[in-house]
Amino acid sequence: DGGITQSPKYLFRKEGQNVTLSCEQNLNHDAMYWYRQDPGQGLRLIYYSQIVNDFQKGDIAEGYSVSREKKESFPLTVTSAQKNPTAFYLCASSKQGSAGNTIYFGEGSWLTVV
């Protein structure tokens, strides 16, 4: 079945460590997104990519990095520079931009700093 796969579901990070969250889609979508969700707040955009080898910063990109070497993959690295990384992270994709296209989400990844 087509969809978006995020891994791992749960991740614990020690202070000062970088961690990478995986996001893979087999929907042949051009656009991919990473969002962060905190309790009581709407999703906030970290990074998005509209095409392979290109990506743009969202509202809260500081302390995060991404790559888009393949159309189906958009991994997110949470670096040690991100001071408050504990959150729920969601990857999403759409055929092109989100304006007129259905957006598909992964199951999310819970990151906790220990």
Place this chain on the structure above:
Amino acid sequence: KNEVEQSPQNLTAQEGEFITINCSYSVGISALHWLQQHPGGGIVSLFMLSSGKKKHGRLIATINIQEKHSSLHITASHPRDSAVYICAVPQSSNNDMRFGAGTRLTVKP
């Protein structure tokens, strides 16, 4: 003021009740999305609409572009409808979306 406001924040209903969740937005859009987030965290898209009304099973979504307002209705609510419902509005300048904080719905048997 948030660009996308949802009300209510929390809603508890008895099984069978008619549910309405509201979304008001200030950003310009081409289409508004209604999403459902399950307790495990995964999100599914329910509707994308730019005008009028859409219906899928017991779910109905309406939008008034002039008033910048959308509603999500659930008829004959069921405990399995318990979830967080989120409205999202694309920005026209890029492919970013602005999300409401969500409405947590609990339907009791």
